[in-house]
Structures are given as structure tokens and as C-alpha cells.
Amino acid sequence: MKTTIYSTHKFDKPSIENANKGKHQLNFLEFRLTKETALLAEGSKAIALFSSDDASSEVLDILHKLGIKFIALRSAGFNHVDLEKAAELNIKVARVPAYSPYAIAEHTMALILALNRRLIKAHNRVREQNFSLNGLTGFDLNGKTVGVIGTGKIGSVLVKILHGFGCNILAQDIEESKDLIDKYGVIYSDCATLCKHADIISLHVPLKASTKHLINKEHIALMKSGVMLINTSRGGLVDTKAVIEGLKTKKIGYLGLDVYEEEEGLFFEDHSDDILQDDVIARLMTFNNVLITSHQAFLTKTALTNIAETTIYNLDCFEKQKPSGNEISIN
Numbered sequence: 555m556k557t558t559i560y561s562t563h564k565f566d567k568p569s570i571e572n573a574n575k576g577k578h579q580l581n582f583l584e585f586r587l588t589k590e591t592a593l594l595a596e597g598s599k600a601i602a603l604f605s606s607d608d609a610s611s612e613v614l615d616i617l618h619k620l621g622i623k624f625i626a627l628r629s630a631g632f633n634h635v636d637l638e639k640a641a642e643l644n645i646k647v648a649r650v651p652a653y654s655p656y657a658i659a660e661h662t663m664a665l666i667l668a669l670n671r672r673l674i675k676a677h678n679r680v681r682e683q684n685f686s687l688n689g690l691t692g693f694d695l696n697g698k699t700v701g702v703i704g705t706g707k708i709g710s711v712l713v714k715i716l717h718g719f720g721c722n723i724l725a726q727d728i729e730e731s732k733d734l735i736d737k738y739g740v741i742y743s744d745c746a747t748l749c750k751h752a753d754i755i756s757l758h759v760p761l762k763a764s765t766k767h768l769i770n771k772e773h774i775a776l777m778k779s780g781v782m783l784i785n786t787s788r789g790g791l792v793d794t795k796a797v798i799e800g801l802k803t804k805k806i807g808y809l810g811l812d813v814y815e816e817e818e819g820l821f822f823e824d825h826s827d828d829i830l831q832d833d834v835i836a837r838l839m840t841f842n843n844v845l846i847t848s849h850q851a852f853l854t855k856t857a858l859t860n861i862a863e864t865t866i867y868n869l870d871c872f873e874k875q876k877p878s879g880n881e882i883s884i885n
């Protein structure tokens with residue numbers, strides 16, 4: 555089946571080609587899907603999208619006119635697709651529901667450890683032959699309370715890792731996991747209680763209307779002074795301007811982000827020769843207790859292989875008109 559693959563990067567093209575084994579006719583594009591690039595899918599029956607692509611209502615209209623019948627998402631999250639509009643246009647959508655929750659949970663842990671032990675600062679100092687330890691003091695994770703918001707696939711793996719570090723775990727989710735309570739002594743509570751008691755807060759819920767700006771001025775006000783906040787889920791979960799205020803007042807002592815509200819068009823691309831137009835991320839980058847990675851938590855060999863194999867499987871199933879089990883619809 556002729557398929558246009560948007561947002562192809564050097565890091566994922568080989569895994570897609572390996573999984574495809576020449577079955578589908580793939581048209582690789584380095585561009586993101588936007589209303590300006592949608593026309594490049596002409597002649598394809600399907601498209602494959604990355605989390606940075608824009609499948610909003612207006613873009614779907616263009617794709618529909620071109621005859622696109624299927625969207626294979628190379629991601630678990632689907633907040634970048636207008637599912638209601640896709641259903642109205644009879645464009646089917648499937649995703650990769652799980653490719654490696656370990657990849658994201660382990661990157662979350664890497665951010666926690668790097669921020670706590672000030673690894674970036676330490677590395678830069680040593681490279682300049684400055685072997686002083688002043689300003690590098692961290693804290694023991696053992697015995698600390700970590701608030702995990704969202705204990706699905708990724709949150710559960712993180713709970714297991716944190717338990718290994720000797721942390722106490724508070725959690726918030728619309729569904730409690732008996733397994734996590736029994737195995738790791740997780741205590742479920744509401745978001746406000748979690749904010750009040752956690753030394754570290756990590757976000758693992760999907761972005762939807764009910765979770766947009768979950769971390770806002772009010773929740774930040776409840777947090778412990780010097781709290782560490784980590785977001786490897788979706789940028790929109792956090793009100794970035796409120797977080798900047800929290801950093802300025804030292805309420806937030808550490809911030810680790812793999813995702814950012816306005817990351818579209820910024821993350822995944824080399825802008826090193828450009829003038830940065832986004833004043834909010836520019837301000838974030840001025841704090842020495844902020845560590846930002848550009849949406850790389852998923853980036854392991856295992857995850858790339860699994861994403862590619864499931865994406866090709868989803869294309870196979872659509873072509874044969876059989877269910878893949880990975881379809882997503884409005885509810």
C-alpha cells in the first residue's frame with residue numbers, strides 16, 4: 555500500500571525500512587505534517603505520523619480530499635489527531651499503544667538523577683579542570699516521597715524503579731492498581747494531597763481536556779518548597795508560565811522536562827543557526843536547575859524496533875481490512 559511517512563528522521567528510517575521488508579511502497583518525508591505539507595501525501599492511501607505532526611481538523615480535510623483512508627501513528631499518544639473529525643471523514647486511525655514503557659520510565663529516572671546529583675554542571679566543570687564540589691550537593695532518594703501522577707504502563711514501571719531506590723510512592727490515577735498497592739506499597743490519593751506531600755512529582759497521564767494544565771498555579775502553591783517536578787508525558791499537562799513563576803520563587807527546586815507545551819516545530823529539529831523565537835523556553839533555559847531534553851524519552855533501540863514493527867503491522871491489517879487491535883476512536 556502506498557504510504558507517506560511524515561517526520562522521518564535519521565534515527566527511525568532504518569527501523570521502518572527493516573520492519574517493512576519492501577511490503578508497502580513507502581514515501582519518506584522529513585517534513586512534519588502541517589496544512590502546508592499535507593498535499594505531499596498525494597497518491598498515497600495511508601500516512602504514518604510522529605508525535606510532532608499536526609493532524610488537526612483543517613489538515614484532515616486536505617488529506618481526505620487526497621483520498622487518505624488510514625493514519626498509522628508511530629506513537630502511543632494521540633492528542634495531535636482530531637479523532638472526531640477523522641471519524642466524520644471515515645479516516646481510520648491506529649497507534650502503537652505500547653512500545654517500551656521502560657524507555658520512558660528509565661529516561662524519567664535519568665532526569666531525576668541528573669538533576670539531583672547536578673551531573674550536567676559536574677560534567678561541565680570537570681571538562682574545564684574545575685574539580686571543586688561546591689554547589690553540587692544532592693539528596694538521598696532513599697526514604698523520599700515521590701508522587702506519580704498516572705500509573706498506567708509507564709507510571710507502573712517508574713513505580714517499580716523508584717521502589718528499588720527505597721522511595722515511598724504516592725500516586726494519583728482514575729483507576730487504582732491493586733498490583734502496585736500490594737507489591738510496592740503505593741498509596742493512592744487525590745492530586746492536591748500528592749502535591750502537598752511529594753518531594754518529587756512525575757507526570758504520566760495522557761493529555762486531554764481533563765488533564766490540560768494539571769500542574770497550574772494552584773497545584774504549585776500546594777507543593778513542598780524545593781520540590782522536583784518531572785514531565786516526560788505531554789507538554790500541555792504543565793502551565794509553563796506558572797512553572798517559571800514557581801522556579802523564580804524557588805518553590806520548584808528542580809525541573810526536568812522531556813516535553814514542552816509549544817514543542818511543535820521546535821523539538822526534533824536542529825535550530826542551532828536560528829534566532830530562538832520562543833521567549834518562554836528561552837526563559838526556562840536560563841535556570842541552572844532546569845534540565846530539558848527534546849522529547850527523547852522513547853528513544854531506545856528496543857522502542858524504535860517495536861514502533862516500526864507495530865506501525866507496519868497496522869498498515870498490513872488496514873490493507874487486509876482486518877482489525878489490528880490498535881485502532882483508536884473518539885471515546
Ligand SMILES: NC(=O)c1ccc[n+]([C@@H]2O[C@H](COP(=O)([O-])OP(=O)(O)OC[C@H]3O[C@@H](n4cnc5c(N)ncnc54)[C@H](O)[C@@H]3O)[C@@H](O)[C@H]2O)c1
Pocket residue numbers: 630631651652655658703704705706707708709726727728729758759760761764765786787788812813849850851852853
Ligand atoms: N516522552 C516520550 O517520549 C513519551 C513516549 C510515550 C508516551 N509518552 C506519554 O506518556 C503518557 C502515558 O503513557 P502510558 O503508556 O503509561 O499510558 P497508559 O494509558 O498506560 O497510562 C495512562 C494512565 O493515566 C490514567 N489517566 C487517564 N486520565 C487521567 C486523569 N484525568 N487523571 C488521572 N489519571 C488519568 C489512566 O487511568 C492510566 O492509568 C502518554 O499519554 C504519552 O503522552 C511520552
